Amino acid sequence: MVTLSDQFYNSIFEDACSQVRRSSQYVQTESDIKSVVQTLLNKRLTTADPLNVQNVSLLLHLVRNFRDNEIRSMVLESSRILRKRLFGNKVSVMVPVEMSSFCSSNCRFCGWRKDNAEMIRLKLAKDALIKEIKFLAEMGFAHFELSSGDDLNLLRFELPELIASVKKTAQEIIPSARVSICVTPFSEVHYSHLARCGLDTVFTWQETYDRDTYYAHITSGPKAVGLTDDLSLDTHGDGYLFRMKSQENAIRAGLQAGLGVMLGISPHLEADILSSVIHGNALISRYGDSIEPLIIGMPIWNPITTPKTDNLSKNSSIRLEESDFELISAIYLLGFPDRHAWVFPNCRVSKIEQMKSILTAGCFTSTMVRLGPGAYLAELTNADIPSLYTKIAKEKAPLNKQSIMDGEQFTHTFDFHENYLSMFAEGRLEIVPDRHFLLQN
Numbered sequence: 001m002v003t004l005s006d007q008f009y010n011s012i013f014e015d016a017c018s019q020v021r022r023s024s025q026y027v028q029t030e031s032d033i034k035s036v037v038q039t040l041l042n043k044r045l046t047t048a049d050p051l052n053v054q055n056v057s058l059l060l061h062l063v064r065n066f067r068d069n070e071i072r073s074m075v076l077e078s079s080r081i082l083r084k085r086l087f088g089n090k091v092s093v094m095v096p097v098e099m100s101s102f103c104s105s106n107c108r109f110c111g112w113r114k115d116n117a118e119m120i121r122l123k124l125a126k127d128a129l130i131k132e133i134k135f136l137a138e139m140g141f142a143h144f145e146l147s148s149g150d151d152l153n154l155l156r157f158e159l160p161e162l163i164a165s166v167k168k169t170a171q172e173i174i175p176s177a178r179v180s181i182c183v184t185p186f187s188e189v190h191y192s193h194l195a196r197c198g199l200d201t202v203f204t205w206q207e208t209y210d211r212d213t214y215y216a217h218i219t220s221g222p223k224a225v226g227l228t229d230d231l232s233l234d235t236h237g238d239g240y241l242f243r244m245k246s247q248e249n250a251i252r253a254g255l256q257a258g259l260g261v262m263l264g265i266s267p268h269l270e271a272d273i274l275s276s277v278i279h280g281n282a283l284i285s286r287y288g289d290s291i292e293p294l295i296i297g298m299p300i301w302n303p304i305t306t307p308k309t310d311n312l313s314k315n316s317s318i319r320l321e322e323s324d325f326e327l328i329s330a331i332y333l334l335g336f337p338d339r340h341a342w343v344f345p346n347c348r349v350s351k352i353e354q355m356k357s358i359l360t361a362g363c364f365t366s367t368m369v370r371l372g373p374g375a376y377l378a379e380l381t382n383a384d385i386p387s388l389y390t391k392i393a394k395e396k397a398p399l400n401k402q403s404i405m406d407g408e409q410f411t412h413t414f415d416f417h418e419n420y421l422s423m424f425a426e427g428r429l430e431i432v433p434d435r436h437f438l439l440q441n
Helices: 008-031 031-045 052-064 069-087 126-139 152-157 159-173 188-196 211-217 239-244 246-252 269-290 322-334 351-360 375-380 401-406 417-426 435-441
Strands: 092-100 123-126 143-148 177-180 201-203 218-220 258-259 294-297 341-344 363-367 387-391
Touching: 008 052, 008 239, 008 269, 031 052, 031 069, 052 069, 052 269, 052 322, 069 322, 092 126, 092 435, 123 126, 123 401, 126 143, 126 159, 126 375, 143 159, 143 201, 152 159, 152 218, 159 177, 159 188, 177 258, 188 246, 201 246, 201 294, 211 218, 211 239, 246 258, 246 269, 258 269, 269 294, 269 322, 322 341, 322 351, 341 363, 351 417, 375 401
Parallel strands: 092 143, 092 363, 143 177, 177 201, 201 258, 258 294, 294 341
Antiparallel strands: 123 387
16 A cells, blocks of 8 residues: 655645644634534544544634633533543553663653763663563553663663563563563664564653644654664655554554644644644545554643753743643544544643543553653662663762652653553543454444
8 A cells, every 4th residue: 555645744744734723714704613612522432533624723723712611611522422432431541661762863852862961861771671561461451561761772772671571571461461661763664673572552741732842842864764674773764754654554554553742832722733633534544444543642741850950931832721731632532533532641640630531532641650760660679770781871979769759751741550440440431451442343
């Protein structure tokens, strides 16, 4: 099957911006906008088809720019009805497991960027990684996301074996266990190799579809130029375009894909969100029933853990209110065809807001997130912590639990898994492996 064209990819953001402008003009001329909204939402609930791009844009514009509680309630309630119809009272949970905080890319929003001299760097030993997987699987987790900074030696020489070992270890405890990665993008050829090693899913957050903003924040390394099939830097490459093709490369390799933008990085928030919807629906249209549901991520630009080198206060283009998170999750669910997308509320907001977004739109989420290599083991052991690592750099004090937590990639909400389980029980949510939703398709 022919891939989506470079012209399509390069036009996504401009098409989204044009649609946002049309929505703004329409709102100014329409006298009964609430009736329009109610009609389009009613239509969405009577079909498996998504809202079209014009209507997604309209809803985004209204909930972002007009604090009309009635319209907001209409959007949220429609999403809740749809979420209940598609997923019942079920939710699946993933857990990220960090392998290395060494990085060869410079991304201004990231605590692990190469030039952040304040950040401790840690690379987890394989046996420590397997211990973490066993610990988490015995807690009941069934989806393990292997994450890392752009540590090219790890990605080139170790990742395939780590995926195979993690999959084997996890499935010995949870037979339905699945493994994903959230690392710098690869080509279709390399994704196919990782699929043969046991990989199930690839998460790639585009950060932003705004090319100028992308390169203002991502200045060097694999994310700026992309990688070749042998995982060398593509010195004349276009990292923006290479990253945008990651989901299609993964899908063509037989993998599930996740996509999304970092909320808050671009001054054109509505166009960025709309770009995700345009992109995802194009993939669904091109690959039809052969595609597994897209996982629609909702990362937010949060402060990093080294305040002296945090660029958020002087660079963030837009501030989000926590209530926006639930509304955006609703619009994502309404904007994709039934059963072709899983909305993924995460721990970058408060537990309360995360839970509201799950009940409104999300069937896939995370709990007990730690974003430092070895952080789960450090939580429960008094053993020799340095022995967990094969490489340590920029250590400013004896390595201990606190210094590992201080080395997390960014700030986020943390609570123990059992407390999330209690919250889910109070919300009458049942946890299931994400394979449960795959089998429904």
